[in-house]
Amino acid sequence: MNNGNALNAEKTKKPLVGITDLRKLYSMGQDTIEVLSGITLEVAESEMVLVTGESGSGKSTFLNMIGGLDTPTSGSVMVAERDIAKLPESRLTEYRSKSVGFIFQFHYLLKDFTALENVMMPLLISGDSVKETRERARALLADIGLGQRQDHYPSQLSGGERQRVAVARALIHDPSLILADEPTGNLDEKNSKLVLELLFDLVRKYNRTMIMVTHDLSIRKNADRSFLLVHGRLAPE
Amino acid sequence: MKNLFAFFYGIRILSLKRRKGEKTRPKMLISIVSIALSLIPVIVIIVVTDGMIEGITSRIIEFSSGHLQSGVDFETEADLLSKEKDILSGIPEVTSAYLEREGLGLLFHNNNRSVISVRAVPRDLYEIDPGFARYVKCSEGTFSLEKRNQVVIGEALAAEFSIKVGDTIRVYTFRGGFVPGMSASLPRVTRLSVSGIYSVGYRELDKNVLFVSYQDGSLMLPFKNSTTTYKIKVRDPFMDLNALSLEIEQLIEAKGAFLRTTPWTYINRNHYSAYQTTKWLLVFITIIIVLVATFNIMSSMIMVVLDRMHEIGILKGIGAKPGSIMLSFVIVGFCTGLCGTVLGVGAGLFVAVNINAVISGIEIIANAVMTAINWISSIFSGSFQSQQIQILNPEYYLEKIPIRIEVWEVSIVCVFTLLVSMLFSYFPARMAAKIRPLEVIRKH
Numbered sequence: 001m002n003n004g005n006a007l008n009a010e011k012t013k014k015p016l017v018g019i020t021d022l023r024k025l026y027s028m029g030q031d032t033i034e035v036l037s038g039i040t041l042e043v044a045e046s047e048m049v050l051v052t053g054e055s056g057s058g059k060s061t062f063l064n065m066i067g068g069l070d071t072p073t074s075g076s077v078m079v080a081e082r083d084i085a086k087l088p089e090s091r092l093t094e095y096r097s098k099s100v101g102f103i104f105q106f107h108y109l110l111k112d113f114t115a116l117e118n119v120m121m122p123l124l125i126s127g128d129s130v131k132e133t134r135e136r137a138r139a140l141l142a143d144i145g146l147g148q149r150q151d152h153y154p155s156q157l158s159g160g161e162r163q164r165v166a167v168a169r170a171l172i173h174d175p176s177l178i179l180a181d182e183p184t185g186n187l188d189e190k191n192s193k194l195v196l197e198l199l200f201d202l203v204r205k206y207n208r209t210m211i212m213v214t215h216d217l218s219i220r221k222n223a224d225r226s227f228l229l230v231h232g233r234l235a236p237e
Numbered sequence: 238m239k240n241l242f243a244f245f246y247g248i249r250i251l252s253l254k255r256r257k258g259e260k261t262r263p264k265m266l267i268s269i270v271s272i273a274l275s276l277i278p279v280i281v282i283i284v285v286t287d288g289m290i291e292g293i294t295s296r297i298i299e300f301s302s303g304h305l306q307s308g309v310d311f312e313t314e315a316d317l318l319s320k321e322k323d324i325l326s327g328i329p330e331v332t333s334a335y336l337e338r339e340g341l342g343l344l345f346h347n348n349n350r351s352v353i354s355v356r357a358v359p360r361d362l363y364e365i366d367p368g369f370a371r372y373v374k375c376s377e378g379t380f381s382l383e384k385r386n387q388v389v390i391g392e393a394l395a396a397e398f399s400i401k402v403g404d405t406i407r408v409y410t411f412r413g414g415f416v417p418g419m420s421a422s423l424p425r426v427t428r429l430s431v432s433g434i435y436s437v438g439y440r441e442l443d444k445n446v447l448f449v450s451y452q453d454g455s456l457m458l459p460f461k462n463s464t465t466t467y468k469i470k471v472r473d474p475f476m477d478l479n480a481l482s483l484e485i486e487q488l489i490e491a492k493g494a495f496l497r498t499t500p501w502t503y504i505n506r507n508h509y510s511a512y513q514t515t516k517w518l519l520v521f522i523t524i525i526i527v528l529v530a531t532f533n534i535m536s537s538m539i540m541v542v543l544d545r546m547h548e549i550g551i552l553k554g555i556g557a558k559p560g561s562i563m564l565s566f567v568i569v570g571f572c573t574g575l576c577g578t579v580l581g582v583g584a585g586l587f588v589a590v591n592i593n594a595v596i597s598g599i600e601i602i603a604n605a606v607m608t609a610i611n612w613i614s615s616i617f618s619g620s621f622q623s624q625q626i627q628i629l630n631p632e633y634y635l636e637k638i639p640i641r642i643e644v645w646e647v648s649i650v651c652v653f654t655l656l657v658s659m660l661f662s663y664f665p666a667r668m669a670a671k672i673r674p675l676e677v678i679r680k681h
Contacts, residue, residue, distance in 0.1 A: 069554060069675045090558070097556020104678065108551045112249055124242040125556045169555070 016176060016209045017043035017066060022075035024061055035061050037232030038075070043209060045176075048200070050220055051213045052237070053229035059213035060181050062229065066211060067100050067179045068092040080176060097125050101170030101178045101208075103199070105185035107162040109154040115141060115165045116150040122173040140168045144198055160191030167199050171206065178203060180212040196222070243561045246552070247568030250541060265573055268530075268537045272577025273584060275530035276654065279523040280585025283646050285592055286516040288639040294509060295474075296439045298501045299368040303468030305482055306504060307489075307496045309336075324488045325469060330481060333366045333470045335359045338454050340463030343409040344447070346398045353394065354446045355408065357454015358382070368470050378402035378433035382450040388429035392436040393444035404431045408447070410457045427457050438637065467496075478502060524653070530577075531657045534570050538665035542566070542672075549669050550677025559670035566669050570662020571655060578654045582647060592638050596628050603628075 024036040035058040043049050053059050064070035066077055068084050077084040080099060087095060096102075101122075109118045119137040124130070141150045144164050154162050163183060170178055183199060184192035200222050203210045212223070220226045220237065227234040251265060298304055325334040338357040343350055363370050363380045373380065380389050388408075390400060400406060405428050412423035429449065436443055449457065471481065478500030485498045502509065542549070549562055588595060603626045615621035 064675060064678075069678070093553070093556055093558045096554065097558075100556075102555060108554075108678075110548055110551065112252070112548075121242075121552070122555050124245055125552070125558075125561070127241060130241065130245075 014045050015042040016045045016047075016080060017041070017211070018076075018078040019066070020076045020078075022062075022065065022077065023073045024058070024065065024070070025073045034232055036065075036072070039232075039234050041227075041234060043211060045209055046207050047225070048203060048210045048212070048223045050223035050226035051211065051229050051234070052215055052217055052220070052226060053213070055215065057229045058232055059215075059229055063179050063181050063211065063213050066177070067102060068095050097122060098173065099176050101173070101175035103163075103166055103170045103178065103180040103183045105182040107154070107159075107166040107186075109162055109165055109169075111154055114151050114153055115146060115157065115161075118154070118165055119168045119172050122169060126173060137168070137172060140172055141165070144168055144202070158191075159187055160194055163187060163191070163195045164198055167195065167202065171202055171208070174206070176209060178208050178210040180210060180214075182214050183212070184214070184216065192216070240561060240564055242557065243564035244568060246557075246561075247565035247572070250545070250565065250569050251572050265537050265541065265569070268533045268573050269577045269580065271530040271533050272527070272574060272654065272658070273581035275523075275527045276578060276581025276650065277585040277588060279520060279527060279650055280582055280647065281589045281592065282516070282519045282523055283650065284586065284589035284640060284642055285638055286512070286519065287641040287643050287646070290509075290512045290516065291641045292639040293439060293512070294505070296372050296437050296442060297505055297508065298474055299366075299372045299470075300437050300442050302501045302504045303466075304471045304474040304501050305469040305478060305485070305498055306501075307467035307469065307485065307498045309465040309467060309496065324492065325467075325485065328481075328485070328488075330471045330473075330476070331469055332368075332472055334467055335362065335365060336451060336465065337468050338451065338458050338460075338463050338465045340410065340454075340458035342447075342457070344394075344398065345407040345409065346400055346404070349398050351394075351397070351445070353408070355410065355454060355458060356446060356448050357451045357458060358448055360450045360452075362448075366470055372437050373435050374438075375433040375435050378431070380435060380448075381432040382448065382453075384430075384432075385450075386427065386429050386453055387432040387450065389433040389435055389448040390431060391443035391446050392434050393440050394447070395431075395434045397444065400431055400434070402431050402434060405429065406431060408457065411462045412459060425457060427453070429453075469498075474501060527650075527654060528657060531574065531654065531661055534573050534658055535661040535664055537573075538566060538570060538662055539668065541569070542665045542669045545669075546672055547677050547680075549672045550674040553672065554674035554678065562672075563666040563670040566666030567659055567662050570658050570666070573662070574655045574658025577658070578651050581654075582651060586642065586647075589642075590640055592640070596638075600626055600628055 019039055019041045022036050022039040023034065026033045026035060039062065041049075051059055051062065061070060065072050066079065066084070068087065072085050075085070079095070082095070084092070084095065109115075110121070113121070116134065116137050119141060120130075120133045123133040123136065138147070138150060141147055144167065146161060146164060146168070149157060149161060154165070157165065163186075167183070170180075180199065184195050187195060196219055199210075202208075212219075213229075226237045228237050229235075325331045335358065340355055342353050342355040344353045359365060360382045362382070363373075370380075375389070376392055377395075378389075381387060382389065388406065390406075394400070398406075408427050408429055409424045410427065412425050429447075435448075469485075471478070479502075482498040482500050486496065489496050489498075549557075553559070553562065607624055607626060611622055611624065
């Protein structure tokens with residue numbers, strides 16, 4: 001099934017993500033559950049795409065496949081002209097460390113590391129120098145208003161601050177694609193607004209591509225395009 | 238640097254700062270302590286047994302066997318012996334060489350008797366053989382054989398027979414012939430005046446040997462009933478003496494004769510190999526303790542991996558390679574082993590260097606406890622029995638344990654501990670590397 005032109009990237013921009021007939025089946029004993037039923041979608045560079053849907057509709061599974069955390073049953077996920085579904089584990093690791101910035105529903109910061117060290121982590125994993133990494137992380141934390149909190153541990157930060165640090169961690173290594181999985185799902189309204197504003201501002205400022213899944217319909221206005229995931233298929237909203 | 242993250246993360250895992258509600262760091266600390274404790278006996282055994290072996294071996298070779306011995310078969314070869322002396326004086330490694338005759342005798346004194354070894358040595362032995370003089374010290378009198386029929390006896394022998402300097406002792410030896418019509422050998426009785434009482438510091442060598450001059454000994458011990466040897470001392474008794482003995486034999490052969498020259502390692506091979514075997518057996522047993530202690534790293538690290546499973550999943554989710562995660566945990570194992578090794582080897586060397594004081598201290602405490610127990614029991618039994626505990630009986634061991642630190646042996650123990658630490662950390666490291674980020678995220 002084709003969901004029409006709405007599923008294609010803007011013709012003037014080069015597509016960064018190209019998903020074709022993506023399917024995901026899970027076996028539950030004798031039963032097989034089809035979570036994704038042949039999704040096709042193109043996302044252009046610098047585009048912000050929103051995917052909404054009910055809990056359990058397969059939003060996170062969809063995002064995990066684009067991020068190389070999960071493998072599809074069939075179909076292809078092309079990111080920057082590489083088929084993620086066919087990459088070996090070693091190349092997937094490299095893809096995650098260089099091309100993707102993840103923001104999860106829960107902040108997933110490392111408890112033993114300060115805010116600064118958490119933000120530095122993706123660059124350290126890539127093998128960048130400590131000095132340069134520290135400078136970049138400091139600048140980014142200052143940019144998001146957490147310059148004074150850089151030496152605090154996650155346990156010493158509020159929920160909103162932790163999620164802002166997680167946003168900084170997702171952006172520090174200049175990924176071409178940002179994947180946000182319900183980034184405000186654990187926050188109160190005030191903090192949700194703050195984090196979303198920050199996220200959209202930063203993505204625009206650094207001209208990044210973002211795919212966000214959420215069940216918060218109120219943020220549709222911030223996205224270039226938005227889709228509803230229902231019965232394993234994407235429908236434009 | 239590609240593996241910077243592995244070091245950064247590994248060192249942070251090892252950090253001894255306890256996380257809120259977490260018990261894994263003290264567990265790594267326990268691994269460090271258990272490795273350190275297990276290494277103490279290994280190091281002490283290595284250092285002490287090396288010292289004991291060297292101490293006993295040095296005393297035996299300086300006092301008894303010499304470094305090399307040339308067997309002398311016939312008395313008529315006096316001419317050859319003088320030739321050998323000339324030959325030996327021409328070899329730079331040789332520091333001294335002298336003729337010695339040794340045979341059995343029967344010591345009579347104060348109605349006591351004992352079979353003893355009579356050693357006939359040069360009158361100036363104490364001057365010509367510095368190695369002998371270094372270990373043989375006179376507790377009474379002097380090592381003097383200048384006058385006729387003078388004798389120097391061992392401290393343990395003197396104590397057993399209540400002999401003092403200036404006393405006259407009788408020594409029965411064999412003349413070499415037989416009583417006509419009987420199978421009994423003709424005895425010779427020699428009265429000897431005690432000029433000195435010596436001690437080597439090893440009771441085994443002090444209890445059945447007496448020294449007389451070679452001239453007196455030649456009369457007391459007929460050639461056929463005794464052993465006459467050339468005792469040769471060299472600069473370094475631990476050098477390759479086989480090559481030197483061969484060189485001496487060839488030089489003598491060039492003079493038209495053959496004298497078998499044997500190094501001390503062959504003469505004392507039973508003693509020496511028994512000591513070495515005992516040492517390595519002890520090291521082997523204690524190494525098993527180290528292995529068990531090092532195995533602790535594996536269980537501790539499995540706990541760390543389980544505790545940090547979520548964190549590892551996140552790190553892999555943001556791009557950490559399985560190899561980097563694995564390296565982080567191997568680094569943790571290595572650092573744990575390193576800390577344990579440094580502490581254990583340090584403590585082991587400290588105990589080993591002070592082993593004499595440690596043993597004395599233990600003896601003092603043990604004897605104080607025993608005295609107290611005996612005193613209490615005497616209240617009920619009415620009789621007080623005093624028993625002195627000696628951990629190392631000087632009958633069989635050196636009076637004072639020498640310390641010898643063989644750097645290569647200690648290094649092997651260190652390297653072994655580090656390798657085993659890394660080996661045991663490999664399995665939990667592999668377990669960490671296999672964690673799948675998606676499963677962790679889903680579980681959360």
